Amino acid sequence: MADFVVEARTDFSNDVSKQPVLEVRDLVVQFERADGVVHAVNGVDFAVRPGEWLGIIGESGSGKSVTLMSILGLLGEGGRVIRGNAWFNGVDLVQLSDRQLRTVRGKDIGVVFQNLAEGFNPYLPIGTQIAEVLVNHRLCTRRTAHRRVIEFMHELGIADAKARFHQYPHELSGGMRQRAMIASAIVSEPKVIFADEPTTALDSTVQMQVLALLTDICRKRGTAVVMVTHDLGVAAHTCDRIVVMYGGIVMEEAPIDEFLQFPTHPYTLGLRDASFDPEQPDRPLRPIPGVAPVLLEAPRGCPFAPRCHMATTVCRERLPALRQTRPDHRVACHHVQGENEHEPYPIP
Amino acid sequence: MSLTPFLDLRHIEKSFRVRGKRLPAVRDVSLSIREGESLGLVGESGSGKSTLGRCAIGLTAPDAGSVRLFGQELVGRSRRDLRPFWRHMQMVFQDAGVALHPRMTVGRNVIDLLVARRLVSRREGLEIARQLLEQVGLHADQAEAFPFELSGGQQQRVMIARALAVEPKLLICDEAVSALDVSVQAQMMDLFIRLKQERNLSYLFISHNLPTVGQIADRIAVMYLGEIVEVGTTQRMFQKPYHPYSKALFASVLPIPANVSARRELRALPGEMPSPFDLSRGCPFHTRCPVAVDRCRDVRPQLRAIDDDHQVACHLA
Ligand SMILES: Nc1ncnc2c1ncn2[C@@H]1O[C@H](COP(=O)(O)OP(=O)(O)OP(=O)(O)O)[C@@H](O)[C@H]1O
Ligand SMILES: Nc1ncnc2c1ncn2[C@@H]1O[C@H](COP(=O)(O)OP(=O)(O)OP(=O)(O)O)[C@@H](O)[C@H]1O
Ligand code: SF4
Ligand code: SF4
């Protein structure tokens, strides 16, 4: 097997001259439920440029997966995009019909689902399903599809990929399914990959191998990646930019180097305190006290206020706007100094 | 911590048939957990950890070997005969999305086992469910939601609440905190550690997240291609693993660098993964081992004690 070596990337892809391949603006997503409306995503903005690797981190339930699924038209029952755009290749994906979106999903945007059961049909061999992506989008013949899928599975560290190709999803281990899903997201050479917790089922050595391969392929092809992860070590080693979400809102956004050196938002600092640091193995991991809210009404003030040790009256009354605190670094917090860009639009 | 083995697995073998070929998933694995003890199980993806966990709880029948809980043999029992044991031993499954019943509310899912065994009435059960949901950092009112309405990490916590509902003595956690952000993860680990201290709960803690394993485990076992290649106390395993695979595993955890220039290089372990269908000879790690010698290709190393409470399967140990 090839011994992939990827040098640590610097910010090569932050080339401002490049236009974003995907630009999400003021996205608002809600779910109708018997007992009310869940305000899952409350005005999210982000953009990725070709070859750029964007990391989304944040609290469980903060709307990371819903953001990605809404762009792909995969919200399921009761879910609705209330407002916002997702510009891709000059087209607003939010406006497309399900049929039109089907030609985008899998071909132009590859997807690694968080829920492994969502990604695969349990009654078909895994390899057939992945090859299907290529054949359905008329990207190549069935023979070529099979060969390429097996090659990818092999490169992702699945021994005996030929035999594995014919196995059903439940016959593979969790991590093999996850790698098969990654293979299915990259075979069609998409322009953007959405990867929702792509390495949670992988041990540290396989994780390295998968990340080395992915960063290498994406750089060569100029593929943009939007990766949801809770592993700050993984994010730090792969991402060019980081977006931090809480309560359906972007709380902080910065290039990775900025983010590592100057984390600013009180929630982000809480995450750092809860993270394991191999340099200080004996430091106790402190969880952020309290519980994340389920937003059954639009957030009036800062959604983090009930758990924030810096919260004051203004925090409970007004949604903080994302403001520039340092060059290219934006933070949404009333108690962090910054330059106003614009006030958030009220959420219906 | 008492010294009686509580869960005792001896010489477990399990193969699957894949298109006519035999795929050995677990090869002659023995391990035991004492009452109140936590054993961490880590290792290569696909090395048989989940299969071993399922054998321990009786969901997968091993081809050979014995599984004893409080000295009573579980292998060979029907599902029905196993049910009384599930009161004492529960498992949090790797795939929360699949393991939860999609048409039952979250609350009903949590108390499913209690209601099915008529241990509580529905009304009592619902109150228990609400309390358990709060214990795992969710809202009591989320008892009324359906699993598909929850995020990945919320579903995972419902699984944990469900396993805790029967107040087991042993909890098998298969990647139980892997989908959680670090803060909620720390919160769950606090809960697990508290239950360990307060109720003397034992754990078989399967995870790829080595730092969380380090927090809960008293001992750690490392698996590679169906075998345990090293077992030792948590402290020793973190400080000085012996087996070349364990070394690679512990060394590959990505730290949070101070800035971009302090990033580590991402590189795969060199060498070819051997086929799990053909593991007849030699050390299973020899194709990728940086210190392999001639003997490694032909002779399979046995797991043997190199010290008190530390065993390694390597010719050079
Ligand atoms: N189908 C649905 N119906 C109702 N509410 C939903 C539905 N899907 C998601 N939600 C809610 O929307 C919120 C955001 O969920 P989402 O899955 O985006 O979280 P996440 O950030 O991906 O979390 P995790 O890290 O746990 O996966 C959650 O509170 C969740 O309960
Ligand atoms: N029902 C099944 N039929 C056929 N093969 C199976 C079945 N279940 C597991 N296997 C195989 O057994 C081996 C061990 O799988 P297992 O799920 O136990 O691995 P694991 O160590 O839990 O991996 P991961 O860390 O990726 O979850 C794999 O090769 C897998 O493909
Ligand atoms: S706006 Fe107020 S509550 Fe929100 S993070 Fe800042 S200080 Fe805390
Ligand atoms: S027995 Fe040989 S090949 Fe196996 S781990 Fe030890 S040195 Fe490496």
Ligand SMILES: [Mg+2]
């Ligand atoms: Mg999610």
Ligand SMILES: [Mg+2]
């Ligand atoms: Mg597993």
